[in-house]
Structure formats: C-alpha cells, structure tokens
Amino acid sequence: QQQVKQSPQSLIVQKGGISIINCAYENTAFDYFPWYQQFPGKGPALLIAIRPDVSEKKEGRFTISFNKSAKQFSLHIMDSQPGDSATYFCAASYAGKSTFGDGTTLTVKP
Amino acid sequence: EAQVTQNPRYLITVTGKKLTVTCSQNMNHEYMSWYRQDPGLGLRQIYYSMNVEVTDKGDVPEGYKVSRKEKRNFPLILESPSPNQTSLYFCASSHPQETQYFGPGTRLLVL
Numbered sequence A: 001q002q003q004v005k006q007s008p009q010s011l012i013v014q015k016g017g018i019s020i021i022n023c024a025y026e027n028t029a030f031d032y033f034p035w036y037q038q039f040p041g042k043g044p045a046l047l048i049a050i051r052p053d054v055s056e057k058k059e060g061r062f063t064i065s066f067n068k069s070a071k072q073f074s075l076h077i078m079d080s081q082p083g084d085s086a087t088y089f090c091a092a093s094y095a096g097k098s099t100f101g102d103g104t105t106l107t108v109k110p
Numbered sequence B: 001e002a003q004v005t006q007n008p009r010y011l012i013t014v015t016g017k018k019l020t021v022t023c024s025q026n027m028n029h030e031y032m033s034w035y036r037q038d039p040g041l042g043l044r045q046i047y048y049s050m051n052v053e054v055t056d057k058g059d060v061p062e063g064y065k066v067s068r069k070e071k072r073n074f075p076l077i078l079e080s081p082s083p084n085q086t087s088l089y090f091c092a093s094s095h096p097q098e099t100q101y102f103g104p105g106t107r108l109l110v111l
Helices: none
Strands: A004-007 A010-014 A019-025 A033-038 A045-050 A056-059 A062-067 A072-077 A086-094 A097-100 A104-109 B004-007 B010-013 B019-025 B031-037 B043-051 B054-057 B076-078 B087-094 B106-110
Touching: A004 A086, A010 A019, A019 A033, A019 A086, A019 A104, A033 A062, A045 A056, A045 A062, A045 A072, A072 A086, A097 B043, B004 B087, B010 B019, B019 B031, B019 B087, B019 B106
Parallel strands: A010 A104, B010 B106
Antiparallel strands: A004 A019, A019 A072, A033 A045, A033 A086, A056 A062, A062 A072, A086 A097, A086 A104, B004 B019, B019 B076, B031 B043, B031 B087, B043 B054, B087 B106
C-alpha cells in the first residue's frame, strides 16, 4: 500500500514558467513533509519542508502549499530555470519512519 | 564538514556472499535510515534507527539487517544477497522531525 502518491511522473516546462508537483498522503500521523531534489549520480538533498500546522511556506522561488484536510501538499517552482532540471521527491515522515513519493522528473526547456 | 559517508560506493558480488555497507555521520544525529532506490519506485526505507540500540523495520526490510551500536555508525548487512537486491542504496541521518542528510549512495550489483 503506497502511502504517498506523487504526480506527475514527468514534467516539461519552459524557462520562466511555473512547475507544479503534487503529493497526497494517507497516514494522518505524518508530521513532517519535505521535498527533495536529486541530480543524476547524487543523493537527494532537501529543497524545502513544511510541518502540518502551516498551510504555506515560501523560500525564494520554491513554495510548498499544504492542505491538511485534503491530505495533500504541492511544490511550486516559480520562474523555472534549466538548472532546476532534476528529479523531485516528496516525502512524509513521523518518528523516524519516512515514505517517499515515486518522484517527478522535471525538464526545463531553455 | 558535516556529512554522511558510505562505503563502498560501488560493489559487485555474487549471490549468497555476505556483505556489509558502512554508513557514518558526523552531525550527532539521533535518527539514521537506509533506503534503496530503484527506477520508477522512488526511495523505499529499509530500516531506521531512532537512537543507539533502537532500530525498526521500514517498508522493505526483508533480506537486510542493521545494527546501531554507536550513534555515528549504522551499517547495513546483507547476510545472503540475491539478485533482486541489486539497487542503489542511500544512508541518511537527521535530528528528530528535521531534514535528512543523505550519503552519496552505494551502487550494488548482485550476480
């Protein structure tokens, strides 16, 4: 049973556009929701994270929107750049246990 | 430099030959985890540890063992590797309810 569902699987955006990736979770015990960025040959690295007592968090061009009642959260990348081309993973965790989405491959066209 | 290190980075072995992948962190993190990453399946948690001598199963623990005798180290043991354990493995560490820091990965091929 997959506890975190991520969509879309792949995304192509023009430079300067907005990239949106969505995730849905099932377990209401999750209390930490990070997004990770992974480049080929590298380990995942934290992009931005949110806790369920907050509905939105913004850091530079990256924004997380969190809807606790719908059990959904999303990543918005504003002014997408070719350097943002990578695989993005959402995750949900509590008490050391973490579940990741299957990932979204983002390609930003110049 | 704060980091998570894994060794070896690449490993080719044969079915049934016991192996250990080491993981060490220098950030005094309480939590440590092992993940495997397979194409199209994201990262799946194998085992995690909330502190010394405290370990628990993740989503895909079959065929793996771990131990946490020291806070900084969290080795992953494959007692009898099989080809379906061919994968890319990541170790990660964190403070409770904070971001995980991932190691560089270990690419394992079991023939």
